[in-house]
Amino acid sequence: MSAGTGRHCLVLGAGIVGACCAWRLVEAGFRVTLADRGLPGQATSFGNAAGISPSQVVPFSYPGVWKKVPGWLRDPLGPLTIRWRDLPWTGPWLWRFLRAGTAEGVQRASRAQAALMHRVPGDWDELLAATGLQDLLRPRGAITVYERPEQLETDRWIYELETELGFPWKLLDPDELHDLAPALRLDGGAALYLPSWRHTVNPGRLGAAIADDAIARGVHWLQDEALEVTARPDGVEARFASAGARTFDALVLAAGPWSNRFAARLDHAVPMTPKRGYHTTIADSGVSLDLPVISGTRSFVITPLETGLRLAGTAEFARLDAAPDYRRAKALVGHARRYLPGLTATGVTEWMGQRPMMADSVPVISVSPRHRNVFYAFGHGHYGLTQGPTTARLITALMRGEPPALDLAPYRIDRFG
Numbered sequence: 001m002s003a004g005t006g007r008h009c010l011v012l013g014a015g016i017v018g019a020c021c022a023w024r025l026v027e028a029g030f031r032v033t034l035a036d037r038g039l040p041g042q043a044t045s046f047g048n049a050a051g052i053s054p055s056q057v058v059p060f061s062y063p064g065v066w067k068k069v070p071g072w073l074r075d076p077l078g079p080l081t082i083r084w085r086d087l088p089w090t091g092p093w094l095w096r097f098l099r100a101g102t103a104e105g106v107q108r109a110s111r112a113q114a115a116l117m118h119r120v121p122g123d124w125d126e127l128l129a130a131t132g133l134q135d136l137l138r139p140r141g142a143i144t145v146y147e148r149p150e151q152l153e154t155d156r157w158i159y160e161l162e163t164e165l166g167f168p169w170k171l172l173d174p175d176e177l178h179d180l181a182p183a184l185r186l187d188g189g190a191a192l193y194l195p196s197w198r199h200t201v202n203p204g205r206l207g208a209a210i211a212d213d214a215i216a217r218g219v220h221w222l223q224d225e226a227l228e229v230t231a232r233p234d235g236v237e238a239r240f241a242s243a244g245a246r247t248f249d250a251l252v253l254a255a256g257p258w259s260n261r262f263a264a265r266l267d268h269a270v271p272m273t274p275k276r277g278y279h280t281t282i283a284d285s286g287v288s289l290d291l292p293v294i295s296g297t298r299s300f301v302i303t304p305l306e307t308g309l310r311l312a313g314t315a316e317f318a319r320l321d322a323a324p325d326y327r328r329a330k331a332l333v334g335h336a337r338r339y340l341p342g343l344t345a346t347g348v349t350e351w352m353g354q355r356p357m358m359a360d361s362v363p364v365i366s367v368s369p370r371h372r373n374v375f376y377a378f379g380h381g382h383y384g385l386t387q388g389p390t391t392a393r394l395i396t397a398l399m400r401g402e403p404p405a406l407d408l409a410p411y412r413i414d415r416f417g
C-alpha cells in the first residue's frame, strides 16, 4: 500500500492503541472503520494507573528476577500471584518470560523500548494539540518511593540503565519530598523524582475523546464483535456477530489482550499473556496529591484523577476468562495507607484489567510477514497508554509505505522465530 488516500482500513479494537491508530490513519487520508464490541477506551485502557511514563524502558524479566518470585508469592495479596490451576495455560509464557531475562535480553528490550519512549512526548503533544485535549494531561513528573533504602539499592541498576538511555531521575531529600507531596509519609526509605512522567486525569475519558475526535474527522464507528478475520490477496474479510461479513483493504489488529486469537489465524500466535492488574478508585479520599506516587516496594501506583484517587497495580497470572479476585483491589487501600495516613475510603469502585504482556516486554508494531495488508499494534503490556500515539504514527508510516522514523525490527511479530 503506497498511500492512504481512499484505502479502507479496519482498526479492530478501540482501546487507546486502536483509537490513536484510527485518529492518525484518517488524518493520513485512509477511510477507516473502527470496530469494538464495547465502547471506545472502556476495556484495559479504562482502568490503568493513568501514567504516561517514558522512563519505564527496562523489561520485567531480568537476570535474577526468579529469586524475587518466592517472596512475592508468599503474600497472596502481594505484588504477584499465579493461579496455580491455570498454570498449564500460563506456564509456557512464564517460561519464555524467564528465558527472556538474560543480560543481553535486557539490553535489547531496553533499547527497543527507549527508541519508542523518546518519541512519546512529541507524539502525545501533537495529538493533544490537534484534538484540544491538553486539559486531560498533567506534566508533573512522578515520585517513586521505597520503604527501605536497600530496596532502592537492589533496583538501582534499573535507574542507571534508564539514565544511560536518556531518562534521568533525581534522589529526593525529605524536604524535597515534602514539597512535592505534603500528604505523603515515608519514615526512612528512599524517594526518587521521575521528571519525564505525565499523567492523565481520566484514562477512560481520554481514550473515548480521541475516538470521538477521530469519528468527527470521518472514522466510521462499528460497535460489534469480530468473530473471525481472514486475509485475502487484495485485503481482508472480517465476520462480525451482527454486521456479518465485511471486506476491507487492510486490517490493523489492536485488540489488546484479545489479539492473539486473530494473530494465530493470520500468522502465528506470539508469546503474549494477560497480566492482570486491579484498581481501587476512591472518590473521596481525604488526601490531596498533585502527581503519581509509585511504590517500588509494593508495585502499585497512586494517581490523582478527576474522579478521585486511583490505586492501581499488582500482577496476577490467570486465564483470560478467569473470574477477578477483588481482594487484590481491596488490599491496595491498606498498602496506600502506609504512605497516606490520612486516607479515607469513601465512594470506592474496583476494577480488574488485563495487560497485553509480551514475554520480552516489547510491543508488536509490525506488518504481517505473510499478508501485506495486515498490520499489528498490540502487546503493549504496562505501557499502552504511554505508547498509543507513537504506535499509531509508526503503523501509519508502515501502511503508507513511508520509511519509518525508527528501525522497526525489534517490534516485528516474527521476532520470536
Ligand SMILES: Cc1cc2nc3c(=O)[nH]c(=O)nc-3n(C[C@H](O)[C@H](O)[C@H](O)COP(=O)(O)OP(=O)(O)OC[C@H]3O[C@@H](n4cnc5c(N)ncnc54)[C@H](O)[C@@H]3O)c2cc1C
Binding pocket: 012, 013, 014, 015, 016, 017, 018, 035, 036, 037, 038, 039, 041, 042, 043, 044, 045, 046, 047, 048, 049, 050, 051, 052, 053, 224, 225, 226, 227, 254, 255, 256, 257, 258, 259, 275, 276, 277, 278, 279, 312, 313, 314, 352, 353, 354, 355, 356, 377, 378, 379, 380, 381, 382, 383, 384, 385, 386, 387
Ligand atoms: C492495573 C493496570 C495499570 C496500568 N497502568 C498503566 C499506566 O500507568 N500507563 C500505561 O501506559 N499503561 C498502563 N497500563 C497498561 C495499559 O492500560 C494497556 O497497555 C493498554 O490499555 C492497552 O491498550 P489496547 O488498546 O492495546 O487494549 P484495550 O484497551 O484492551 O483495547 C482492546 C479493545 O479490543 C476490543 N476487542 C477485543 N476483541 C474484540 C473482538 N473480537 N471484537 C471487537 N472488539 C474486540 C476490546 O473490547 C477492547 O476495547 C496498565 C494496565 C493495568 C491493568
